[in-house]
Amino acid sequence: MEEEEPTEISVDNRAAIAISHNPVFYGKTKHFNIKLYFLREVQKNGDVKLIYCKSVDQLSDLFTKPLPVSRFEFLRTRLGVCSP
Amino acid sequence: MLNLGFVKSLSEATLYIRLKDDDILIMSLYVDDLLITGSNELQIEEFKQEMMRVFEMTDLGLMTYFLRMEVKQRKNEVFICQKKYAKEILKRFQMEECKATSTPMNQKEKLCKDDDADKIDEGYFRSIIGCLMYFTTTRPDILFVVSLLSRFMHGASELHLRAAKRILRYVRGTVSFGVKYEKCQIFKLHGFLDNDWAGSIEDTKSTSGYCFTLGSGVFSWCSKKQKIVA
Numbered sequence: 533m534e535e536e537e538p539t540e541i542s543v544d545n546r547a548a549i550a551i552s553h554n555p556v557f558y559g560k561t562k563h564f565n566i567k568l569y570f571l572r573e574v575q576k577n578g579d580v581k582l583i584y585c586k587s588v589d590q591l592s593d594l595f596t597k598p599l600p601v602s603r604f605e606f607l608r609t610r611l612g613v614c615s616p
Numbered sequence: 617m618l619n620l621g622f623v624k625s626l627s628e629a630t631l632y633i634r635l636k637d638d639d640i641l642i643m644s645l646y647v648d649d650l651l652i653t654g655s656n657e658l659q660i661e662e663f664k665q666e667m668m669r670v671f672e673m674t675d676l677g678l679m680t681y682f683l684r685m686e687v688k689q690r691k692n693e694v695f696i697c698q699k700k701y702a703k704e705i706l707k708r709f710q711m712e713e714c715k716a717t718s719t720p721m722n723q724k725e726k727l728c729k730d731d732d733a734d735k736i737d738e739g740y741f742r743s744i745i746g747c748l749m750y751f752t753t754t755r756p757d758i759l760f761v762v763s764l765l766s767r768f769m770h771g772a773s774e775l776h777l778r779a780a781k782r783i784l785r786y787v788r789g790t791v792s793f794g795v796k797y798e799k800c801q802i803f804k805l806h807g808f809l810d811n812d813w814a815g816s817i818e819d820t821k822s823t824s825g826y827c828f829t830l831g832s833g834v835f836s837w838c839s840k841k842q843k844i845v846a
Contacts, residue, residue, distance in 0.1 A: 541807035541826075585808075592810040595760045595825020595839035598721040605718070608757045612795045612833030616688060616695050 538578050542585035549582045620666070651679060685754060686794070697794025698754050702787055705747045709784060716789025717782060721761040725779070728817040729767075733774040741772040744780045751787070754794050756827065756837040758783055763839045764823075767816075800831035811842075821845055 543549055552571055574580045593599065594607045608614075618624070622632035622643065634641040641654035641663060650667070654660050664675055679687050688695040706712045745766050752759045761783055768776045807828045814820040821844070827837040 537804075539805045539807060541809050543809050545811075590808060590810055591829075591834070592808040592825040592827050592837075594757060595827065595837065596810050596812040596823050597815070598723045598725075598761070599719070600723055601718045604757075611756055611827065611837075612797065612829070613755065613757050613793055614796055615790070615792050616697065616794065616796075 538581040540581050540583050542590065543582050544585055544587045544590045546584055549584060552582055620663075646683065649682070651682065684750070692799040694797045695794055696754050696797075697792060698751060699792045699794070701751060702791045705751065706784065706788055706791075708747070709744060711781070711784045711788060714781075714785050714788055717785045718789065720758045720783045720786035721764075721779070722782065725775075726817060727764065727768065727776060727779060729771065731773050731775055735771065735773055736777050738769070738772055741777055741780060742769055744777075744784070745769065748780075748783060748787075756795070756834055757790075757793075758786065759837060760823075760825065760839045763841075767841065795833050795835075797833035797835075803831050805830055816841060819845065 552575055571580070575582065587593070591607060591610055594604070594611065599607070620634070621636065622634045622641075625631035625633060628644075630645045632643045632645070634643075636659065639654060639656040639659055641652070641656075641659055643653075643663075644651040650673075652660055652663065654663075667673060668675075678689060680689075681687070684698055684701045686697050686699060688697075703712075745762065748758065748762045749766065752762055761779070765776060765780055765783075805828060807826060809824070809826045811822045811824045813822060815823050822842050823839060824842055825837075825839040827834040829835070
């Protein structure tokens with residue numbers, strides 16, 4: 533079971549994607565944990581690819597903030613959680 | 617296992633894989649239980665016979681119940697849930713007859729460690745969170761709020777207990793829910809990643825969450841407070 537193309541990871545933050553590509557060291561990005569540089573490495577190798585997705589399609593919103601009912605139910609269905 | 621030609625998985629200690637003549641055989645071990653799947657039914661049958669000769673064991677057929685997880689396998693879809701466990705939780709905390717809510721969390725409420733509300737019995741609070749933690753194996757929708765509340769295990773107050781009860785009320789309304797995996801056209805690994813920006817009131821640390829899907833249904837998810845201040 534091999535994957536040929538890089539795994540796409542959706543992120544709704546363009547700045548984060550830009551930083552992940554750009555190896556330049558800025559004052560504002562100096563507080564990263566060293567292990568996060570691993571991300572740049574895997575991205576360079578082509579294992580992983582960060583792509584931008586709109587906040588509306590961001591499934592992992594469900595794991596980071598409390599949401600209103602309609603949004604919560606929409607994302608829940610997208611995750612595949614439903615009644616039998 | 618290694619003698620039979622299996623290779624131990626690097627990322628999952630109890631998962632063994634065997635590749636033989638273009639066929640794959642996957643086996644998962646849990647203490648004295650064995651789960652097996654593969655691309656060739658004949659090979660699976662052979663393997664079972666082989667195992668039965670060496671060990672004393674019974675074949676329980678298609679997987680339906682494993683570690684409190686109910687598995688329903690139908691044509692082109694697999695559904696996993698913990699309906700029975702959900703009912704057990706509700707019974708244990710006497711929440712069987714409560715009014716159900718549609719979300720597990722109040723959107724406007726911000727929980728923090730030192731509120732002025734009365735302190736409560738920590739043991740009771742911990743046991744609720746512990747039960748719900750195990751319940752998140754098939755329920756990614758309550759994971760965020762459970763992990764949020766678990767930060768207040770020490771010194772839990774009335775407000776935290778109320779939030780925990782709200783999860784139970786949500787569970788009450790969605791007892792039979794689970795994750796459904798369907799056959800789909802585009803079979804591709806896709807991940808989603810998000811952070812909240814300094815969501816924790818006390819130390820301004822952020823929470824990150826991710827999930828991975830192969831077209832339909834998520835199979836890996838996480839919600840975790842970051843270790844360093846960003």
